[in-house]
Structure formats: C-alpha cells, structure tokens
Amino acid sequence: MRHVQKPTASDMDRARVAVRQHLATTPLLPISRYEWLKLDSQQPSGAFKVRGAIAALSRLPRGTNVVTASAGNHGIGVAWAADTLGHRATIVVPENASPRKLAVLEEMGASVIRHGTTFDEAEAHAVMLAESGLTYVSAYNDPHVIAGQATVLDELADRIEGNFTIFVPVGGGGLAAGMAIRADMIKDRAIRVIGVETESSLAVSTAMRAGKTVEIEIAPSLADGLAGNLEGGAITAEILRERGVEMISVSEKQIEAAIRTLYLRHDLRAEGAAAVSFAAMKAYPVDGDMVAIISGRNIDEKLLKDIVGKR
Missing domain, CATH: 3.40.50.1100 (Rossmann fold)
Structure with a gap:
C-alpha cells in the first residue's frame, strides 16, 4: 500500500499557478436563473483531468x-x-x-x-x-493531482457571487476532494460540495461510511470513467468524510437522460461520467445557485448517437 500525504496549502497555491500558466479558464454557462454548467469538457484534453x-x-x-x-x-x-x-x-x-x-x-x-x-x-x-x-x-490518490483539480472551484468563485452548491462527479474522488479542501479555504461565503456517483460504482461513499477503503462489486455503466475500486489507503474518501461532503448517486437511466438532454437542449457533448452531475442537479435541486461540473466530452460517437436517437 502506498502512503500518500494530503495536499497542503502550499500544494494548492502551486497548483493554481501551474494551471493558470498552461490552461485557459473554461466557460460557465447559465441555463436558468439558478442553474449553471461549468464546461470543463472544453479543456484541450476534453476533460477536467488535465x-x-x-x-x-x-x-x-x-x-x-x-x-x-x-x-x-x-x-x-x-x-x-x-x-x-x-x-x-x-x-x-x-x-x-x-x-x-x-x-x-x-x-x-x-x-x-x-x-x-x-x-x-x-x-x-x-x-x-x-x-x-x-x-x-x-x-x-495524489496530493498534487487533487490540488490541480481544486482549481475548478477557483474559477467558479471568481464568477459566482455569494453562496453556491456544486454537484461534482465522483469516481476516485480527486475532483470532489480538491474542491472540498478549497471550499474550506474560502472563508467569506458558504460553498457546498455534493459528490455524485453512479449507482454502478459506489467505492467512495462505501469507503466514507466504513472509514477505510473497501473492495466492492463494480457493474457496467455509461459513466465508465467513474467505475472502479479505490487504491488501498486512498486519501480522497477520508478528505470527503472529514469535511462532511454529502454523497448521492444516480441511475443508468438518469445518466442516459442527462446525456440526451445536454446534447439536444444545450448543444453539449457530455460523456456519462460528466452527465451524472447534471442528472443529480435536476433530480435533487437545492436552494440558491447550483453548478453542475460537466467534466468531459470524450464519449464514443456511436454510443452518443444511440442515446440521442432514443425517445
């Protein structure tokens, strides 16, 4: 088992400088009075992971x-x-x-x-x-990777005034962990992070409840980018548990509907792992401004056509 340290404030600051040096700020799209889509699908790699x-x-x-x-x-x-x-x-x-x-x-x-x-x-x-x-x-499961993912929240905080809630896709939990750490560092307002898993792969929420990584059965999913167990001793679930991050899950049917709606109504190409946040925002709305992180666009062309063609 690898022993991994949690990100420090210095790690977060260095990550912010590196990301700003090499990557442009991604668009924030308003789709209603209180709903926003953060389009990290527009990264040069097609996803937030970069x-x-x-x-x-x-x-x-x-x-x-x-x-x-x-x-x-x-x-x-x-x-x-x-x-x-x-x-x-x-x-x-x-x-x-x-x-x-x-x-x-x-x-x-x-x-x-x-x-x-x-x-x-x-x-x-x-x-x-x-x-x-x-x-x-x-x-x-890397402090510098987690710190880099946290820069999504920096861009949101620059654009949205006051308190807001973010729906974040969760596979290994790096994005949600980074954003939860950064949210705690912003003291002048309340920023709530809600993690969203696919029902087919609940590794992070299971680890949060158990207080340790637990191997679980993984089912096939449209959100294949979120599927998989956690590395032993992964720090992400611990970070999320310590900060009281709420975890919810969405079904394959909800993911499929979200992919279709994003494409037909908002002209956005989103893979299943990205669509979970939009599905959750629509199924479990909260008061005030809400942001769904559209984390990637790298969906198979045939799969997208099959989903969009269903009515």
Missing part, C-alpha cells in the same frame, strides 16, 4: 518518465501534460477502454499498454511498472 496532470507533472524535472492507469480521461490529461512539459508518458488502460479515448492517447504520442479487464487490474499493473523506476501519477 488540471491535476499539469499540477503534478509541473513539479517534475523535464524528461521524467511517468506512468499512470486510466479509464481514459486521466491518461489523456497526463499525455497532454507530458507533451506540454517535456516528459514521456506510459498509460495503462483496461482492455475495454473507450476506443475514442484510446485513439486520442495514441495521437498524443503516449505509450499505451492494454492490461486487464477492469480499471483495478490496470491500476495494479501501473503501480508495478512504477517499481522499475517510472514515476507513478495516480488519477486521484
């Missing part, structure tokens, strides 16, 4: 060989950051990874290794490769 990758890789000497495991978007983020910062990236993906995401990885020049049938197996293989001298960058 924030954490930039934050983590910017701390490494140029030319470092990095390795990670990814269901897609974290790998794309690491590949993009490695290319931008002068590193070399190896990405381990499960055999069933999205063809669209694999194509993007290969276009970015990353070395891609297909291993195992699940994210858990791919992750274990990446950790093993790191023992041979590569630098492992976890998709979520």
Whole structure:
C-alpha cells in the first residue's frame, strides 16, 4: 500500500499557478436563473483531468518518465501534460477502454499498454511498472493531482457571487476532494460540495461510511470513467468524510437522460461520467445557485448517437 500525504496549502497555491500558466479558464454557462454548467469538457484534453496532470507533472524535472492507469480521461490529461512539459508518458488502460479515448492517447504520442479487464487490474499493473523506476501519477490518490483539480472551484468563485452548491462527479474522488479542501479555504461565503456517483460504482461513499477503503462489486455503466475500486489507503474518501461532503448517486437511466438532454437542449457533448452531475442537479435541486461540473466530452460517437436517437 502506498502512503500518500494530503495536499497542503502550499500544494494548492502551486497548483493554481501551474494551471493558470498552461490552461485557459473554461466557460460557465447559465441555463436558468439558478442553474449553471461549468464546461470543463472544453479543456484541450476534453476533460477536467488535465488540471491535476499539469499540477503534478509541473513539479517534475523535464524528461521524467511517468506512468499512470486510466479509464481514459486521466491518461489523456497526463499525455497532454507530458507533451506540454517535456516528459514521456506510459498509460495503462483496461482492455475495454473507450476506443475514442484510446485513439486520442495514441495521437498524443503516449505509450499505451492494454492490461486487464477492469480499471483495478490496470491500476495494479501501473503501480508495478512504477517499481522499475517510472514515476507513478495516480488519477486521484495524489496530493498534487487533487490540488490541480481544486482549481475548478477557483474559477467558479471568481464568477459566482455569494453562496453556491456544486454537484461534482465522483469516481476516485480527486475532483470532489480538491474542491472540498478549497471550499474550506474560502472563508467569506458558504460553498457546498455534493459528490455524485453512479449507482454502478459506489467505492467512495462505501469507503466514507466504513472509514477505510473497501473492495466492492463494480457493474457496467455509461459513466465508465467513474467505475472502479479505490487504491488501498486512498486519501480522497477520508478528505470527503472529514469535511462532511454529502454523497448521492444516480441511475443508468438518469445518466442516459442527462446525456440526451445536454446534447439536444444545450448543444453539449457530455460523456456519462460528466452527465451524472447534471442528472443529480435536476433530480435533487437545492436552494440558491447550483453548478453542475460537466467534466468531459470524450464519449464514443456511436454510443452518443444511440442515446440521442432514443425517445
């Protein structure tokens, strides 16, 4: 089991500088008087994960060989950051990874290794490769990655006045953990973070209740980017539990409907892992301003057409 430290205030500050240096602020789209969509799907990698990758890789000497495991978007983020910062990236993906995401990885020049049938197996293989001298960058269990993801909240706080609630997709919990830490650091108003899982993969909420990581059964999901168990001793669930972050879940039917609505009504391409936040905001609204993080657009073209075509 790896022992990982939680992000410090210094980590958060350095991540903010690195992200601002390399990434533009993503759009914040109002869709009603109290509802907003934060379009991190408009990142150059197609997903928010590039924030954490930039934050983590910017701390490494140029030319470092990095390795990670990814269901897609974290790998794309690491590949993009490695290319931008002068590193070399190896990405381990499960055999069933999205063809669209694999194509993007290969276009970015990353070395891609297909291993195992699940994210858990791919992750274990990446950790093993790191023992041979590569630098492992976890998709979520890394203080610098978590600090990088927190920069989403900085951009929201610059745009929305007063108190607001954020619906955040949760797989490994890095985005929600980072935003929860940053929300606690903003003292002049109340910013509430609500984590949203797919019912098919409840690893983080299970760990929060148990007080430790617990291996659970993972079912197939449209939100494949959120599917998988947590690395043993992962710090994300502990961060969320300490800060009293509320966790909710949405069904496959709700995710499908959210993908369809985002495309047809708002002209937005969203993968299942991104659509969970919109589904939750619509199903479980709260008082005041609400933001759904649309975290990625890297959905398979055929899958999108099939979902949009259903009535």
